[in-house]
Each structure stands twice: as structure tokens, then as C-alpha cells.
Amino acid sequence: IDPDRVIIGGKSAGGGLAAALALLTRDRGGPEPLGQLLLCPMLDDRGSTFSSRQMSGLGLWDLTSNTTAWQALLGDRHGAEDLPPYAAPSRATDLSQxxxxxxxxGSAEMFRDEGVAYASAIWQAGGRAELHVWPGAYHGFDSVAPRATLSQDARNARTAWLQRLLSDRPA
Known part of the structure; x- marks a missing residue:
């Protein structure tokens, strides 16, 4: 394994864990991942975005499911003011480096707004982020309907990003 070509990633809670790992490796001085692939990432334990309330009661994953998952992970720390960003990456105030x-x-999932906010915060910190909000897509759409044109478009966009990222560094 080439340690200079490691990309961390995950989907849903795994996307949140990948974002937390990127913060942790930066703060502890490495190893430095080449990139982070965050698919419908679960980043914010507070459930306070517009999309989290807008999609409540709809789809495969809603505010009730999300709150249950965060409470299972964090226990009494769920929603705490001083929760570290390694537990909920949206709590990070510094997304530089x-x-x-x-x-x-997806545009029709509860994680839409926290994903958009996270990418925006990376840009505001001077970092690089590629953001895709898939129209009409719900949480996990590409796993539920892998042959749908939109799912194929999403996979193609991810693959293109990975190819660009890997081609920027010598093999």
C-alpha cells in the first residue's frame, strides 16, 4: 500500500466517520490522506438544519432515525454544546488543511443541508471540495436503485473525482 495514495471515505454514518478521521489525522500530524469521499455523510448530531426537519417522516432515514442513531453513539453527550468535532464533524470550527x-x-434527504454547509466551510477555509446535490435523490438512493440513471451518474461523478485526485499525484 502506498501511504501517499490513501483515500478515506464512507457512506452515511461512515461518511461522518471519514470526515472525523480527516480532522483527527490533521490535528495529530498524520498520516495525511490524499482525499476524503463523503457520501450522504452524517455530520451533525443536532438535527437543526432545514432539510432535517423538511424530510422528517419521509424516506429511508429521517429525523427520528437520525436522533436514535446519534443517541446510541453519544449517549448523554448527544446535543452537548462542547461535543468535539471528532464525534460530530460539523462541530469543527477550523476546516483548513x-x-x-x-x-x-440527495436534494430530498435530511443530510442535504449539513453536507452543503460542510463543503462550504471547507471552501471558506481555503480547501478543496467537490459538492454534488443530486436532484430528487433520497438517502442511499444509489444503493436502493443502483441501475437508475441518476445512480449511474452519481457513481460516474465519484469515479471521475477519484481518477482526477489520483492522477494529481505521481504513482
Whole structure:
């Protein structure tokens, strides 16, 4: 394994864990991932975005499911003011010096706004992020309907990003 060509990534809670790992490796001085692939990432335990409320009661993953998952992970710390960003990456106030990010969310899922906010915060910190908000897509759409044109478009966009990222560094 070439340690200079490691990309961390995940989907849903795994996307949140990948974002947390990128913050942790930066703060502890390495190893430095080449990129972070964040697919419909679960980044914010507070459930306070417009899309989290807008999609409540709809789709495969809603505010009730999300709150249950965060409470299972954090226990009494769920929603705490001083929760560290390694537990909920949206709590990070400094997103500088992170590896390039690919952020992928559906327009009809509760994680839409936190994904958009995370990519925006990376840009505001001077970092690189590629953001895709797939029209009409719900949480996990590409796993539920892998042959749908939109799912194929999403996979193609991810693959193109990965190819660009890997071609920027010598093999």
C-alpha cells in the first residue's frame, strides 16, 4: 500500500466517520490522506438544519432515525454544546488543511443541508471540495436503485473525482 495514495471515505454514518478521521489525522500530524469521499455523510448530531426537519417522516432515514442513531453513539453527550468535532464533524470550527473532499447528497434527504454547509466551510477555509446535490435523490438512493440513471451518474461523478485526485499525484 502506498501511504501517499490513501483515500478515506464512507457512506452515511461512515461518511461522518471519514470526515472525523480527516480532522483527527490533521490535528495529530498524520498520516495525511490524499482525499476524503463523503457520501450522504452524517455530520451533525443536532438535527437543526432545514432539510432535517423538511424530510422528517419521509424516506429511508429521517429525523427520528437520525436522533436514535446519534443517541446510541453519544449517549448523554448527544446535543452537548462542547461535543468535539471528532464525534460530530460539523462541530469543527477550523476546516483548513484538510485533504480534498468529495461531498455527495440527495436534494430530498435530511443530510442535504449539513453536507452543503460542510463543503462550504471547507471552501471558506481555503480547501478543496467537490459538492454534488443530486436532484430528487433520497438517502442511499444509489444503493436502493443502483441501475437508475441518476445512480449511474452519481457513481460516474465519484469515479471521475477519484481518477482526477489520483492522477494529481505521481504513482
Amino acid at each position: 484538510l485533504p480534498p473532499a468529495y461531498v455527495d447528497v
